[in-house]
Amino acid sequence: MSPRPTIKTIAKETGLSTATVSKALNGSPQVRPDTRDKILDVAKKLGYEMNLSGVQLRTGKTHQIAMITVISSPHDDEWGGVGYAQLVYGVSDVLHDTPYRVVQYQASSYEESFDIIKRIVANRKADGIILPGTRVKDKRVEFMQAQDFPFVTYGLTEAEVPHAYVDTHNQRIVSICVERLIAKGHKRIAMLNADMVLMYSRDRENAYRQTLQDAGLKFDPSLVANGELTPAFGREQFFEMSMFDDPPTAYFCANEATAMGVLSGFHVRGYEHGRDAVVIATDDLNVSQYFSPPITTCYLPISKPSQVLGEFMLKLLNGEAPEKLQKLFVPDLIERSSDELRK
Amino acid sequence: MSPRPTIKTIAKETGLSTATVSKALNGSPQVRPDTRDKILDVAKKLGYEMNLSGVQLRTGKTHQIAMITVISSPHDDEWGGVGYAQLVYGVSDVLHDTPYRVVQYQASSYEESFDIIKRIVANRKADGIILPGTRVKDKRVEFMQAQDFPFVTYGLTEAEVPHAYVDTHNQRIVSICVERLIAKGHKRIAMLNADMVLMYSRDRENAYRQTLQDAGLKFDPSLVANGELTPAFGREQFFEMSMFDDPPTAYFCANEATAMGVLSGFHVRGYEHGRDAVVIATDDLNVSQYFSPPITTCYLPISKPSQVLGEFMLKLLNGEAPEKLQKLFVPDLIERSSDELRK
DNA sequence: CAACTTAAGTTAAACGTTTATATTTTTGAC
DNA sequence: GTCAAAAATATAAACGTTTAACTTAAGTTG
Numbered sequence: 001m002s003p004r005p006t007i008k009t010i011a012k013e014t015g016l017s018t019a020t021v022s023k024a025l026n027g028s029p030q031v032r033p034d035t036r037d038k039i040l041d042v043a044k045k046l047g048y049e050m051n052l053s054g055v056q057l058r059t060g061k062t063h064q065i066a067m068i069t070v071i072s073s074p075h076d077d078e079w080g081g082v083g084y085a086q087l088v089y090g091v092s093d094v095l096h097d098t099p100y101r102v103v104q105y106q107a108s109s110y111e112e113s114f115d116i117i118k119r120i121v122a123n124r125k126a127d128g129i130i131l132p133g134t135r136v137k138d139k140r141v142e143f144m145q146a147q148d149f150p151f152v153t154y155g156l157t158e159a160e161v162p163h164a165y166v167d168t169h170n171q172r173i174v175s176i177c178v179e180r181l182i183a184k185g186h187k188r189i190a191m192l193n194a195d196m197v198l199m200y201s202r203d204r205e206n207a208y209r210q211t212l213q214d215a216g217l218k219f220d221p222s223l224v225a226n227g228e229l230t231p232a233f234g235r236e237q238f239f240e241m242s243m244f245d246d247p248p249t250a251y252f253c254a255n256e257a258t259a260m261g262v263l264s265g266f267h268v269r270g271y272e273h274g275r276d277a278v279v280i281a282t283d284d285l286n287v288s289q290y291f292s293p294p295i296t297t298c299y300l301p302i303s304k305p306s307q308v309l310g311e312f313m314l315k316l317l318n319g320e321a322p323e324k325l326q327k328l329f330v331p332d333l334i335e336r337s338s339d340e341l342r343k
Numbered sequence: 344m345s346p347r348p349t350i351k352t353i354a355k356e357t358g359l360s361t362a363t364v365s366k367a368l369n370g371s372p373q374v375r376p377d378t379r380d381k382i383l384d385v386a387k388k389l390g391y392e393m394n395l396s397g398v399q400l401r402t403g404k405t406h407q408i409a410m411i412t413v414i415s416s417p418h419d420d421e422w423g424g425v426g427y428a429q430l431v432y433g434v435s436d437v438l439h440d441t442p443y444r445v446v447q448y449q450a451s452s453y454e455e456s457f458d459i460i461k462r463i464v465a466n467r468k469a470d471g472i473i474l475p476g477t478r479v480k481d482k483r484v485e486f487m488q489a490q491d492f493p494f495v496t497y498g499l500t501e502a503e504v505p506h507a508y509v510d511t512h513n514q515r516i517v518s519i520c521v522e523r524l525i526a527k528g529h530k531r532i533a534m535l536n537a538d539m540v541l542m543y544s545r546d547r548e549n550a551y552r553q554t555l556q557d558a559g560l561k562f563d564p565s566l567v568a569n570g571e572l573t574p575a576f577g578r579e580q581f582f583e584m585s586m587f588d589d590p591p592t593a594y595f596c597a598n599e600a601t602a603m604g605v606l607s608g609f610h611v612r613g614y615e616h617g618r619d620a621v622v623i624a625t626d627d628l629n630v631s632q633y634f635s636p637p638i639t640t641c642y643l644p645i646s647k648p649s650q651v652l653g654e655f656m657l658k659l660l661n662g663e664a665p666e667k668l669q670k671l672f673v674p675d676l677i678e679r680s681s682d683e684l685r686k
Numbered sequence: 687c688a689a690c691t692t693a694a695g696t697t698a699a700a701c702g703t704t705t706a707t708a709t710t711t712t713t714g715a716c
Numbered sequence: 717g718t719c720a721a722a723a724a725t726a727t728a729a730a731c732g733t734t735t736a737a738c739t740t741a742a743g744t745t746g
Contacts, residue, residue, distance in 0.1 A: 007703070017726045017727075018702090018703080018726090019705075019725075019727075020725055022702095030724065030725085032723085032724065049462070051400075051703070052468075052702095053400045053703090054396075054702030054731095055702080055703055056399075057394075057400050057704095057731045058704045058705085058731055059703080062396070064446075071432065084428075085427075085428025085429070088428070088447060089412075089414065092447045093449060101447065102447050103445070103447075104431060105444075106436060106439065122347065264634070267635035267636060267637075289574075290578065290603050293610060349732055349733085360695065361732090361733080362697075362735075363695055366695090366734090373695085374694070375693085375694060378695090393732085396731085397701095397731075398734080399733090400701045400702065400734095401700075402735095
């Protein structure tokens with residue numbers, strides 16, 4: 001087994017210097033076309049593949065994209081990471097034919113994720129960072145901006161300076177879903193939402209209030225719950241709210257896991273969907289079509305934003321301006337239930 | 344902003360040579376304890392963190408663990424990667440306080456995954472490989488063994504030479520579940536299983552046949568289905584099998600996604616769980632407790648095997664023998680339904 | 687106390703790249 | 717043909733680390 005070829009091998013083989021080889025491989029215009037071809041031929045013949053640590057040492061380029069995920073407790077809640085996971089796949093997919101790889105950095109809290117980011121930036125452990133789970137005021141975003149470090153968020157923030165982001169159009173989602181419920185005659189609409197430190201939770205709550213107000217309905221804070229979007233959360237909240245004197249007739253869930261929890265609560269308490277109450281949700285895994293019963297959702301396959309996340313990252317690394325790299329996706333309403341309460 | 348400290352900085356600061364600094368940082372015995380302490384102090388004071396590409400260039404150590412995942416089409420089936428995803432989390436978690444990182448390599452077919460592995464090995468792009476989804480005869484495993492490249496599989500193989508692996512005890516799972524169903528009076532038990540090229544599918548089918556035979560029941564090939572373990576697969580198979588003249592009264596599903604699909608089929612066709620048929624499943628996300636109705640499962644939280652996967656990898660890199668690094672987990676039966684058909 | 691061993695450090699080279707600078711070759715004008 | 721300018725290629729240093737080989741100082745032994 002011969003040792004793996006380096007530019008030195010190619011240089012020896014072609015009788016040229018390593019400098020010329022390097023330039024040829026990087027497509028520099030200062031090497032004659034015919035010599036470039038010769039070099040590329042030999043490189044291919046030898047099965048040459050560049051040594052990333054050599055490049056990295058010299059240029060600082062790591063060819064790594066750090067993906068930060070915050071999971072409070074990976075052991076307790078097995079469903080937890082599912083959403084993030086799909087993100088990783090989409091991004092990996094886009095980077096497939098580039099020299100970039102996705103590297104996973106896992107934090108158990110916001111603070112820890114900030115520390116991790118500081119270390120990545122300080123030690124140039126990656127060329128760029130992908131950050132899901134943005135907060136309204138996000139110190140991490142401010143930090144990366146201050147350090148001029150390339151990053152794309154999945155989610156908006158209230159940053160002074162524009163940054164690259166991808167997100168779903170949360171306001172639209174909420175208005176689509178809540179307006180539908182109102183049109184179907186619902187007056188008591190519960191919203192099971194994520195933690196309010198997250199930007200998208202705040203956006204959704206605002207849109208929820210606005211939509212109610214536009215329809216002349218009163219906002220009732222007891223119908224809004226915030227927490228980790230798990231099935232457990234959905235079920236607990238259903239148990240609580242269904243005991244109210246004037247319980248909700250519709251549950252609007254921020255994801256499928258939560259919706260599944262509410263449906264589970266229905267089953268436990270003998271509720272029937274469409275008779276006692278209905279569930280509607282935001283959906284990115286399209287698994288709600290297999291619920292019993294299938295529920296109406298606002299669906300955006302998570303592969304879409306995650307692909308764009310990867311594309312934006314590549315463009316960012318190519319020097320494109322962050323303010324040009326912003327995209328909001330509008331999900332489709334998928335009607336699977338009438339969502340009208342039968343008398 | 345001062346440039347990040349290197350061993351040179353530490354050397355200058357302490358008045359020692361870079362060689363001594365390097366040795367001290369690596370805990371070499373040929374440096375006096377007090378000088379070592381001094382060096383470590385200065386290193387901490389400066390916030391020194393080793394430059395991995397420097398190390399890699401010199402030693403060949405990449406500090407990367409490659410995680411190979413095969414997903415036929417990341418776009419179509421959104422549920423697909425969920426299982427793998429949890430694996431990544433568990434492994435990342437174990438490696439958290441080590442210099443190792445998990446790097447995702449995604450393939451769309453067995454062949455492509457083999458190519459990827461060849462490239463990783465040939466170009467030493469990682470220090471070790473974690474390979475889920477093993478086949479009965481797995482060329483990739485043979486290749487890595489021939490190349491003496493460290494790897495741990497999630498799943499068994501029929502390899503000549505022993506290798507490091509983690510897996511669930513598939514035979515036990517099947518006998519636990521199928522014996523239970525038989526004890527509850529079921530005679531027609533369907534098995535919804537993964538593709539037969541996968542080792543665990545074969546093991547499960549063998550155990551299934553054996554358990555039936557031990558109970559004096561006849562094996563009926565039309566009650567066994569193989570395919571991608573998605574909700575869609577579960578539902579389709581239910582639709583087909585429920586039309587048989589002598590349809591199954593129990594569906595044993597190889598994972599939760601498939602079980603969800605069967606339950607969805609129940610709902611569509613007006614089947615009632617416990618009256619018309621029952622569903623039982625292998626479970627690693629513990630989400631089946633939120634199904635409507637919750638079903639009985641053989642549960643092993645995926646965080647467990649994935650943790651051990653990471654631990655085994657670290658031990659392997661520490662020079663431990665692969666044949667010492669083998670573990671089978673036996674799941675717990677979680678009874679959530681009587682699984683007896685009422686008359 | 688000479689002769690040797692051991693301990694603790696140092697020096698310098700090497701890993702695979704890129705790139706500023708230097709050198710050689712080619713080109714074009716006269 | 718000569719000469720300068722332009723184009724193509726070569727030389728060598730640098731990135732941060734480890735490590736074989738070497739040096740020096742300090743013990744140990746008979």
